Amino acid sequence: MLLFGTLGIEACASDLVGHVYVQTNETQNRIMHFGRNADGQLKLLESIPTGGAGSGVFKPISGQKSAPNTFEGAGSVILAESNTLLFTTNGGDNSVTSFRVGPDGKLTVIDRQPTGDPVIGRSGTAKSLAYRPQSRTLYVLHAFGPDHLRSYTVAEDGKLKLRPERASVNTATKTDRVSTQAVLSPDGRFLLVDILFDARPAVNPDGSPNLVVANAPDPDGLVIFPVRDNGALGEASFANAGGAGPFYIAFLNRRRDTFLNGFAVGDGVLVSRINGEGRVTDGPLAPIDTALGKPSELCWLQVASDDSLVLATNFGYGTVSTYRLEEGRLSLLQDPANDAIPGDGTFRAVNGLVSSGPSDSWLTPDDQYFYQIFGNAQVLISYHLNKTSGRLTEIGRNPIPYNSTQGLAGF
Template identity: 85%
Template sequence: MTHPRSSNLAIAALVLFAMALLLFGTLGGDAPASEFVGHVYMQTNETQNRIMHFGREADGRLELIESVPTGGAGSGVFKPISGQESAPNAFEGAGSVILAESNTLLFATNGGDNSVTSFRVGADGKLAMIDRQMTGEPVAGRSGTAKSLAYRPQSRTLYVLHAFGPNHLRSYTVAKDGKLKLRPERNSVDTATKTDRVSTQAVLSPDGRFLLVDILFDARPAANPDGSPNLVVANAPDRDGLVVFPVREDGTLDKPSFTDAGGAGPFYITFLHRSHDTFLNGVAVGDGVLASRIDGKGQVTNGPLVQIDTSFGKPSELCWLQVTSDNSVVLATNFGYGTVSTYRLVEGQLSLLQDPANKAIPGDGTFRAVNKLVSSGPSDSWLTPDDQYFHQIFGNASVLVSYRLDKTSGKLTEIGRNKIPYNSPEGLAGF
C-alpha cells in the first residue's frame, strides 16, 4: 500500500514534469529556438516537400528545431534533369531557399509541382507558412523544374527560374504580408538556334539593375546508345553561357544579352560583398572559378579561370561558391569529387589555397558523377556571416556536415553532422 506522503510527492513530481514538457518539449527533444545564435534552413525536396529548420549553436554545430511542410511537392530522389531514378542535385541548380526583407521572409521552390511557398520568419527563427502559388508553368512528366529564386526589394519582385523552358523565368509580386501574386511576364534564356537550354541559377546584381542567369547545357541531357550521357555543355565552344537581363524599375525584364561566362558549363554566380559590379562564377566543366565584372550597360569582362586539380578525373563539377565577409577566401564545392576547395582572393586575383580543403565524404556507393567517380554528391552550402563555420549538403551520404573554417590556411575541420533525407535535399540559407 502506498504511503499518502509518497503519493503527494509523486503527484507533485508529475506536475513539475508536465510543466517542463510545456516549457521545453519532450525529453530528449530539441532546445528552444531562443537558445541559438543563428538559424539554417534547408528544403528536403521530398515528394511532400518540407523545410528543415536548424538552430545554430555558438560552436557552429546545428540542431534540428522543426520540420515545416511547404504545402508543395518536390521531386523526391528522382532527378528530372537527367531522368535518373535516384541521384543527388535533382535540378542542377542553386538558390532554391532564400531569405528576404531583413530575414523576416523565407521563400522556397517546390520543383515537383512548379510552385513557390512563402513563410514568415519569427524572432525565434521559427517558420509560419504564408502562401503557396504555382509558377504558371505546367509540369510535363514526373516533375517540374522550378529551382532558383532571386528577390528584388526595390519592386518587391520574386523571380523563379526553371531548368527547362521555354519560359525559364516567371515572377511574383510579394505583398507586405508575404503573399505572392503571379505576374504575367514570361522570359526565356533560349537563343534563336538553341531552343531547349538548361539553366542553373538566377542572381540579381546588388543594385537590382541586372538579373544574371548561368546556362549549364545548350540542350537537355540525353543518353548515347551505350547508355553514357550525351551532354551539350554551354559556353563551349559558343561563348554565350551567361545571360544578362536588364531590370526595369517595376521589376520587369528587358531583352537579354548572351555573353561569355568565362568557362565551360557555368553554374554558380555570387557577387562580392559590398560590390555592385564584381562577381565570381563557378564553372562545372571548366573545373574552376573566375572573377568577372559587369558595367553599367550590362557588359561583362572576365578574368582568368583558375582551375583546381583534376587529376582524379574530369569534370570535377565545381559548382557552388561561398565567399568570406572580407572577400578574402572563396569556398568551392566539387560535386564530382565529394570535396570542397578553397581559394585566396587578393585584389581581384584568385589563387588556390587548399585543394581539397576537407576529407572527401563518401556516399553509399550507388552514385557516380559524370567523371565516372563514385561521389557523395555535395550540393548547396552556406557560410556563417562571421566566416567561422561552413555547412555543406552531401545528399548521397544523407548528411549535412558542419565545418570550422581556418581563413589563414583555408582548411576545413569537421565539427558535426546532421542526418538529412537521402539524395533529395537542396538549398541552404541562414542568418
C-alpha cells in the same frame, strides 16, 4: 520517423546564435529548420511542410531514377526582407511557398502559388529564386523552358501574386537550353542566369551521357536581363561566361560590380565585372587539380564577408576547395580543404567517380562555420573554417533525406 515529422523547439532561444534552413525536396516537400549554437553545432528544431511537391530522389534534368543534386541548380531556398521572409521552390509541382520567419526563427506558412509553368512528365523543374526588394519582385527560374523565368509580386504580408511576364534563356538556334541559377546584381539593375547545357541531356547508345555543354565553344553561357524599375525584365543579352558549363554566380560583398562564376566542366572559378550597361568582362579561370578525373563538377560557391576567401564545392569529387582572393585575383589555397565524404556507393558522377554528391552550402556571416549538403551520404556536415589556412575541420553531422535535399539559407 521523428526526423521528418513536425517538431517542437528542442533548444532554448537564448542558446542559439542563428538559424539554418534546408528544403528536403521530398515528394511532400518540407523545410528543415536548424538552430545554430555559438560553437557552430546545429540542432533540428522543426520540419515544416511547404504544401508543395518536390521531385523526390528523381532527377528531372537527366531522368535518373535516383541521384543527388536533383535540381542541377542553386538558390532554391532564400531569405528576404531582413530575414523576416523565407521563400522556397517546390520543383515537383512548379510552385513557390512563402513563410514568415519569427523572431525565434520559427516558420509559418503564408502562401503557395504555382509558377505558371505546367508540369510535363514526372516532375517540374522550378529551381532557383532571386528577390528584388526595390519592387518586391520574386523571380523563379526553371531548368527547362521556353518560359524559364516567371515572377511574383510579394505583398507586405508575404503573399504571392504571379505576374504575367515570362522570359526565356533560349536563342534562335538553341531552343532547349538548361539553366542553373538566377542572381540579381546588388543594385537590382540586372538579373544574371548561368546556362549549364545548350540542349537537354540525352543518353548515347552505349549508355554514356550525351551532354551539350554551354559556353563551349560558343561564348554565350551567361544571360543578362536588364531589370526595369517595376521589376519587369528587358531583352536578354548573351555573354561569354568565361568557361565551360557555368553553374554558380556569387557577387562579392564589397565590390558591387564584381562577381565570381563557378564552372562545372571548366573545373574552376573566375572573377568577372559588370558595368552600368550590363556588359561583362572576365578574368582568367583559376582551375583546381583535376587529376582524379574530369569534370570535377565544381559548382557551388561561398564568399567570405571580407571577400578574401572563396569556397567551391566539387560535386564530382565529394570535396570542397578554397581559394584566396587578393586584388581581384584568385589563387588556390586548399585543394581539397576537407576530407572527401563517401556516399553509399550507388552514385557515380559524370567523371565516373563514386561520389557523395555534395550540393548547396552556406557560410556564416562571421566566416567561422561552413555547412555542406552531401545528398548521397544523407548528411548535412558542419565545419569550422580556418580563414588563414583555408582548411575545413568537421565539427558535426545532421541527418537529411537521401539524395533529394536541396537548398541552404541562414542567418
